[in-house]
Amino acid sequence: SITNKQKQIIKSTAPILKENGKEITSIFYKLMFQAHPELLNLFNQTNQKIGTQPLALANTVYFAAENIDHLDVLMPQIQLIAHKHRALTVLPEHYPIVGKYLLEAIAEFLGEKATSEILDAWSATYNIIATIFIDLEKQLYHELGPNERDKGFISLTIIKKEKVASGPIVSLTLERHDGGKMHNYHPGQYITLRIKKGNYFHNRHYSLIQPFDGKTYRIAIKQEHDCEPKGIVSNEIINNYKEGSTILATLPAGTFMLVENASHHLFIAGGIGITVLSSLIQELHKQGKSNSVTLIHCVPTESHAAFSNQLRSILPRNQYHLLFQGRHLLQGLIHEIVKPDTHVYLCGSVPFMNKVEDYLAQYGHPSSQIHTEAFRPSLSLIKN
Ligand code: HEM
Secondary structure, X not given: OOOHHHHHHHHHHHHHHHHOHHHHHHHHHHHHHHHOHHHHHOOOHHHHHHOHHHHHHHHHHHHHHHOOOOHXXXXXXXXXXXXXXXXXXXXXXXXXXXXXXXXHHHHHHHHHHOOHHHHHHHHHHHHHHHHHHHHHHHXXXXXXXXXXXHHOOEEEEEEEEEEEEOOOEEEEEEEEOOOOOXXXXXXXXXXXXXXXXXXXXXXXXXXXXXXXXXXXXXXXXXXXOOOOOOOHHHHHHHHHOOOOOEEXXXXXXXXXXXXXXXXXXXXXXXXXXXXXXXXXXXXXXXXXXXXXXXEEEEEOOHHHOOOHHHHHHHOOHHHEEEEEOOHHHHHHHHHHHOOOOEEEEEXXXXXXXXXXXXXXXXXXXXXXXXXXXXXXXXXXXXXX
């Protein structure tokens, strides 16, 4: 627990730590990986390099500190992170390790300003958040059922690998052949794939691209070869995994989902963001609600529009808009389509999502009706 005095200390020191979050968390990761190199099997090295993950962890701790009297406002974010942790097989025993090195990093950064009062207050804050995560994650592991093996990485067989669009974007259909059960999921969820490259495992989340068919998981991967650093996992899978290969994965997780009983759903996808939105659209189609759907998909060219044939077959012409580049068109189109009761689902690159969120904010669309799925650590998007 935390005393009122400690809350005061947290509130007065949070701004300093927030200003320097990047630096502190860089120290933190350096110290932690020195002592526990095995944790490099869990953390995304690319996010480390480009700095998004350090910020995500720091941001969460600072938000929690700022909202220490009403943590419930953070619950949707905390749920999302707990799902990612479970998908990556984060365990209760990891929390004291992270706590220890986070505290050491704060101490190292503050130098002689780090009084034991300040450090104790931060330690208490960390413990409160850690307890919330541990409890939530315990529940998520429990929901995976009694089979212990299902709580970790299992082996799936690639039964189909096909190119579905330029990019290239490749889809994999996966089956389980170890006698275990393929768990049901809700559209919007993802599975986490793990490959070995160099000395460590690398893990990535991939959205499931269609509602559950009872026996397979299907995902789509965009080969990331133009960016720096190159997509370690996407390149490895696309170049070296074939039909018949097995791949490590955890069972479905994630909190992104359809709003029940909404009268109008607008889906806005940038490029590969169509993967997860297509799953939601197919679900609505299955429920006989295609009429409530409008889709805008922004792509460089027609050949980049994954699943366009399938989507055309379930959506009437005036409910499916393919836009090539041209952001101006996008803004006008959104303005035309969005009604006060519209629920908007947004997925794409970070700049794309920021742009669309700005448009929606300009029209005063309520943020409670905007649902986003980021293929990057989500809290690093928060703009304050
Ligand atoms: C991801 C916060 C504890 C391992 C994340 C993310 C946040 C976060 C905000 C980004 C989620 C997203 O993708 O949107 C925290 C907080 C913790 C905590 C506040 C403590 C209270 C831990 C522990 C571990 C861990 C104990 C295991 C050692 C990871 C990993 C990721 C992650 C591997 C995936 C991100 C990546 O690979 O770059 N965490 N976390 N976290 N967390 Fe934690």
